[in-house]
């Protein structure tokens with residue numbers, strides 16, 4: 444029987460027209476936006492996902508997997524310590540009353556395998572997997588991303604009361620897109636989502652990565668009843684930092700389990716690598732479990748933990764092993780984008796730039 448999953452080869456990636464100029468434009472734009480945000484706060488925050496909601500310590504269990512899933516760091520069964528930072532997408536600190544996408548940044552500690560950034564002194568031995576609670580990136584090619592970035596930044600910089608009034612950043616962004624007469628043949632629906640409980644959400648890499656011999660998009664979905672019962676339940680948001688308090692209160696009383704899943708690529712036409720705005724059809728390739736994440740009860744936002752995870756820690760899709768190389772133009776621009784954001788942040792806040800080596804590096 445032939446394997447339905449497409450094998451990874453370097454040829455699946457195709458340089459886009461004017462790729463290096465588009466990347467330079469994006470990087471330059473982000474540098475300007477970052478300086479403005481720094482001048483406002485006199486403290487450097489992330490260029491994207493600036494606001495944290497929670498930081499978690501947990502454990503990833505990899506079971507014995509069938510050969511097509513036993514790839515890369517999932518090749519052998521075992522346990523890994525993990526750290527997670529939950530965040531809001533904008534590159535500035537906004538009120539939780541403004542509905543925005545949310546992030547789930549996962550760091551799997553001390554994984555085996557040849558590194559992607561072997562020559563980079565800021566690289567460690569960890570595998571980062573960055574996910575958002577939307578399955579696709581609305582501006583999924585370099586060209587669309589470069590066109591949309593100034594509008595996204597403007598929407599993000601709109602005052603909180605205006606965005607609260609418009610009910611979402613998506614509406615503000617849609618209005619700007621219309622005004623600019625841009626044709627964006629993708630949906631912004633994902634941005635317009637309601638504020639459902641962030642612990643009940645499913646988070647996605649949106650773009651593809653190498654999965655050993657194959658290619659996949661990775662996602663994390665609620666598994667234990669404690670978090671499944673929060674799925675599609677709107678959060679009660681009464682003040683600017685309500686989400687931090689909701690999550691902190693949850694982990695004071697409950698533990699949580701999630702499944703980590705891979706959706707393998709079976710067709711480059713229907714599951715393109717170079718356009719992250721295309722939803723890979725589940726009927727053609729299901730999300731298959733590759734591990735489970737367990738987070739025990741803990742204090743998800745102690746002062747010590749916040750300073751460490753916001754200012755010292757960084758997540759980067761290129762912090763990982765070659766067997767899980769990020770794929771496609773959106774992933775290629777992220778190589779410089781995350782490096783610039785993190786080096787500015789660490790320099791301006793005079794914080795060490797060191798990857799964690801053990802779970803205790805994150806304070807309780």
Ligand code: HEM
Pocket residue numbers: 469488489490491492528529530546547548573574575580588647648649650719756757758773776777780781784785788
């Ligand atoms: C493919 C889809 C993407 C996903 C799933 C994603 C997800 C995330 C997440 C979850 C974080 C928060 C990390 C943390 O908690 O420290 C983050 C941060 C960030 N993202 Fe993305 N992102 C995507 C695309 C992009 C693109 C296209 C760019 C820029 C061109 C970008 C630039 C950044 C930057 C600069 C940071 C902050 C890095 C730091 O200072 O440590 N992201 N992203």
